[in-house]
Amino acid sequence: MNILNIAWKGIKKDFRDTKTLFFMLAFPIILILVLGTALSNTFTTSLPVDDLHVLYKDITKGGSFQQFITVAERSGIHFKKVTDKMDGKREVKQSTYDGYVEVTEKGVQLYVNNSNSIKGNILQGMLSAYVDKYNIASEIMKADPEKLVAAFTTGDQRDFIKETSLNPNKQPGSMDYYAIVITTMIVLYGAMSASSLIVSERVRRTADRLIAAPVRKSEIFIGKVLGSLVSNGLSVILVILFSKLLFNANWGNHLGLVFIVLLTEVVLAVSIGIGVSFLTKTNTAPQVIIMLFIQLSSFFGGAYFKIENPEGIFKFITDLSPLTWMNSAMTKIIYANDFAAAIPAISINLIGAFLFLLVAIISLQRREGL
Amino acid sequence: MNVLEIKNLTKKFADFIAVDNMSLSVAEGEIFGFLGANGAGKSTTINMIAGLLRSNDGAISILGKNTAKHSRFTKMNLGMVPQDLAIYEDMTAYENVKFFAGLYGLRGAELHDRVVEALEFVGLQDKHKSYPNSFSGGMKRRLNIACAIAHRPKLIIMDEPTVGIDPQSRNYILTSVKKLNEMGCTIIYTSHYMEEVEEICSRIAIIDHGKIIAEGTKEQLKSIITNTKDLWIEVKTSEKVNIQSIKEIPGVEAVSVDENFIKINSDTGVNNLNKIIEHFINSQIEIRSVQEKAPNLETVFLTLTGRNLRDQ
Numbered sequence: 001m002n003i004l005n006i007a008w009k010g011i012k013k014d015f016r017d018t019k020t021l022f023f024m025l026a027f028p029i030i031l032i033l034v035l036g037t038a039l040s041n042t043f044t045t046s047l048p049v050d051d052l053h054v055l056y057k058d059i060t061k062g063g064s065f066q067q068f069i070t071v072a073e074r075s076g077i078h079f080k081k082v083t084d085k086m087d088g089k090r091e092v093k094q095s096t097y098d099g100y101v102e103v104t105e106k107g108v109q110l111y112v113n114n115s116n117s118i119k120g121n122i123l124q125g126m127l128s129a130y131v132d133k134y135n136i137a138s139e140i141m142k143a144d145p146e147k148l149v150a151a152f153t154t155g156d157q158r159d160f161i162k163e164t165s166l167n168p169n170k171q172p173g174s175m176d177y178y179a180i181v182i183t184t185m186i187v188l189y190g191a192m193s194a195s196s197l198i199v200s201e202r203v204r205r206t207a208d209r210l211i212a213a214p215v216r217k218s219e220i221f222i223g224k225v226l227g228s229l230v231s232n233g234l235s236v237i238l239v240i241l242f243s244k245l246l247f248n249a250n251w252g253n254h255l256g257l258v259f260i261v262l263l264t265e266v267v268l269a270v271s272i273g274i275g276v277s278f279l280t281k282t283n284t285a286p287q288v289i290i291m292l293f294i295q296l297s298s299f300f301g302g303a304y305f306k307i308e309n310p311e312g313i314f315k316f317i318t319d320l321s322p323l324t325w326m327n328s329a330m331t332k333i334i335y336a337n338d339f340a341a342a343i344p345a346i347s348i349n350l351i352g353a354f355l356f357l358l359v360a361i362i363s364l365q366r367r368e369g370l
Numbered sequence: 371m372n373v374l375e376i377k378n379l380t381k382k383f384a385d386f387i388a389v390d391n392m393s394l395s396v397a398e399g400e401i402f403g404f405l406g407a408n409g410a411g412k413s414t415t416i417n418m419i420a421g422l423l424r425s426n427d428g429a430i431s432i433l434g435k436n437t438a439k440h441s442r443f444t445k446m447n448l449g450m451v452p453q454d455l456a457i458y459e460d461m462t463a464y465e466n467v468k469f470f471a472g473l474y475g476l477r478g479a480e481l482h483d484r485v486v487e488a489l490e491f492v493g494l495q496d497k498h499k500s501y502p503n504s505f506s507g508g509m510k511r512r513l514n515i516a517c518a519i520a521h522r523p524k525l526i527i528m529d530e531p532t533v534g535i536d537p538q539s540r541n542y543i544l545t546s547v548k549k550l551n552e553m554g555c556t557i558i559y560t561s562h563y564m565e566e567v568e569e570i571c572s573r574i575a576i577i578d579h580g581k582i583i584a585e586g587t588k589e590q591l592k593s594i595i596t597n598t599k600d601l602w603i604e605v606k607t608s609e610k611v612n613i614q615s616i617k618e619i620p621g622v623e624a625v626s627v628d629e630n631f632i633k634i635n636s637d638t639g640v641n642n643l644n645k646i647i648e649h650f651i652n653s654q655i656e657i658r659s660v661q662e663k664a665p666n667l668e669t670v671f672l673t674l675t676g677r678n679l680r681d682q
Contacts (some may be wrong), residue, residue, distance in 0.1 A: 005472045013460055205454040208543040209517065212420040213473040214442045369422050 003223040010227025024235040028186040036175040043174040050075040055088045056101040179249030184326040185303040190232040194273025195286035199222040207370035230265045252334030264349035275356030278363035297321040373556040379428035388414040390580035403571030404560040411580035449523035452531040453530040464498040474521035488520035508539025564668045601634040606656035624672045
């Protein structure tokens with residue numbers, strides 16, 4: 001009963017303190033809104049491309065390239081025949097046109113300003129498709145000319161480029177992304193308040209009164225941890241609800257599993273806080289150490305900006321952040337229904353929590369008072 | 371019956387012996403004064419009685435039960451009023467008392483009644499919904515007491531309960547201590563204010579260097595020093611007073627300075643008044659008055675420890 005008494009006092013204190021409440025609820029919501037809005041372009045999956053204007057010179061006898069021009073017009077690529085007074089290459093250099101194509105019996109030559117640009121890529125792709133088609137036609141002509149018409153009229157062969165996205169509707173938007181990463185980051189911030197669970201009793205001298213009461217140290221410890229877990233757990237639920245209702249953030253169809261994974265992170269955060277508070281001698285040192293740890297974890301865990309495909313030492317560093325594992329697990333659960341992704345995150349959280357709690361329990365047993 | 375019994379209690383911090391083989395007993399119904407200068411071992415002893423510190427040797431019994439073996443029983447019967455305020459600023463007065471009383475197994479209506487009773491006792495019933503940050507120092511001290519008495523302990527330890535408060539609040543607390551004692555509580559009381567101890571304590575122990583050097587009623591303690599007299603010499607300014615050279619005058623046992631009063635504790639068998647006066651004249655210190663006082667507890671303390679109770 002004393003455990004519940006102590007836990008309930010902690011929960012009341014957390015939800016009464018406006019500073020704590022702001023930090024636990026308003027701060028993540030504001031952060032999701034600010035980062036989600038400011039960095040929304042980073043998460044756009046489609047890039048608008050204007051119409052393309054291309055000069056061409058066709059000195060072939062056949063009309064195949066003219067057919068290509070007709071089809072390309074439908075895709076917004078406008079071809080204009082170069083005149084004798086014009087220098088196609090110079091026009092491209094001066095960016096008057098997006099490209100210049102020379103079609104001769106020997107082949108097709110394309111001039112663009114930057115072959116890596118999106119427009120350059122589009123032109124290259126379309127012309128490659130055209131050349132492939134031309135080559136196929138040549139081969140058919142050599143083998144069986146009568147079948148040439150049949151080969152090119154059956155089915156829909158008019159598209160030179162066909163783009164297919166994998167899971168086009170299952171990509172997190174900026175709000176979705178920041179709802180996840182800010183929530184996991186805020187959960188980790190729970191270590192800050194947890195670091196003062198016992199320290200604050202010492203500072204306020206109430207630790208003496210608690211120890212003088214017929215309460216075991218283990219009851220005080222469990223009550224404190226339990227209260228912190230409930231407070232942080234409740235605030236996580238509220239952040240999820242707010243982000244879902246206010247920003248329509250996608251938390252997927254398996255909210256129960258998502259919450260369980262987050263709850264194990266709450267356990268880790270609270271354990272880190274308490275463990276570090278017992279490892280240090282001064283009252284302020286735990287806050288400094290934990291703040292540094294959270295900031296680095298957040299930075300390398302992708303809380304501020306998305307880190308995609310890190311390599312080498314950078315990957316090693318990002319893997320050290322518990323948020324990397326959390327965010328990866330959450331994304332896979334929400335967007336790929338990959339429940340197995342929860343296992344590494346839960347394991348890391350619980351093993352870490354066990355180690356820090358062990359440190360705290362051993363220290364508490366050794367010391368006199370709290 | 372002894373409510374508290376301490377036998378051969380020792381506490382060491384590394385090589386420093388804070389409490390040295392101390393033995394003590396406090397009978398039921400006593401207000402027991404515990405006097406000692408800072409670092410004498412008073413707080414260490416109190417902390418061991420309350421279970422905040424473990425002893426290296428010896429035993430403590432409360433109501434006949436060993437505190438180490440029957441921790442729950444002894445703690446249930448103990449109320450602790452720590453020197454530093456031990457209250458939650460973010461909880462109302464009612465919630466503070468309720469939380470701590472709840473740790474003693476009180477529940478429901480009984481808990482509520484006891485909380486109300488404790489708040490009424492310390493005169494904070496009208497402020498039960500207020501937060502301590504709106505309280506004066508005296509009110510906080512009273513709340514500190516309420517948190518320790520709601521579970522009706524048999525033994526209450528009050529460690530400097532009147533530090534830093536106004537005279538009105540101090541009187542209120544002293545009256546409350548007497549009232550608690552009349553209600554059957556045994557009280558261990560420590561204070562730096564000798565007049566408080568003289569006023570309310572039925573028996574007093576003086577502790578120095580971790581040992582009890584004197585113990586008894588006020589009268590018994592004063593009788594220890596019948597061979598000494600107190601001279602209070604009022605001077606214009608005490609800046610030039612050299613305590614060491616006064617101590618060198620034959621018969622002088624202890625000297626302390628309290629603003630413009632030089633308090634000299636001297637052997638009654640030695641007629642040294644002339645030499646003392648002469649010393650002041652030679653030192654060009656203007657004397658305003660000379661009084662001989664009957665020895666009080668402060669004199670006893672000064673004589674036995676060589677230190678003033680408020681010396682740091």
